[in-house]
Amino acid sequence: MTRDDDKTTKEIGQRARRKKDARDDPGPSPLRGIGTFGMIGWSIAVPTLIGIFLGLWLDGLAPQNFSWTIALLLGGVVLGAFIAWGWIGKEGE
Structure with missing residues (x-):
C-alpha cells in the first residue's frame, strides 16, 4: 500500500x-x-376554548354574580400557558 492509497483511505473514512x-x-x-x-x-x-364553552354552559345552568365564561376563559389561558411552558422546556432539552 502506498502513501497515496493510505491518504485516500483516511479521507474516505473521515467523510463517512x-x-x-x-x-x-x-x-x-x-x-x-x-x-x-x-x-x-x-x-x-x-384549553381556552374548552374554558369558554364550559363557562357558557355554567352561565346558563348556574348563574352567579360573576361570569363563569370570563373566569374559565382566563383559567384556560393560564392552563394553556403552563402547558406551552412545558412544551418549550421539552424542546429546549
Missing part, C-alpha cells in the same frame, strides 16, 4: 464519519420551529 454524524444529529430545522410554534399555539387555544 462526517456523513454519519450529520445523519445522527441533523441540527435545527426551520420546519421543526414552525411545528413547535403551532403546537404551542394549540396548547393555549384548546
Whole structure:
C-alpha cells in the first residue's frame, strides 16, 4: 500500500464519519420551529376554548354574580400557558 492509497483511505473514512454524524444529529430545522410554534399555539387555544364553552354552559345552568365564561376563559389561558411552558422546556432539552 502506498502513501497515496493510505491518504485516500483516511479521507474516505473521515467523510463517512462526517456523513454519519450529520445523519445522527441533523441540527435545527426551520420546519421543526414552525411545528413547535403551532403546537404551542394549540396548547393555549384548546384549553381556552374548552374554558369558554364550559363557562357558557355554567352561565346558563348556574348563574352567579360573576361570569363563569370570563373566569374559565382566563383559567384556560393560564392552563394553556403552563402547558406551552412545558412544551418549550421539552424542546429546549
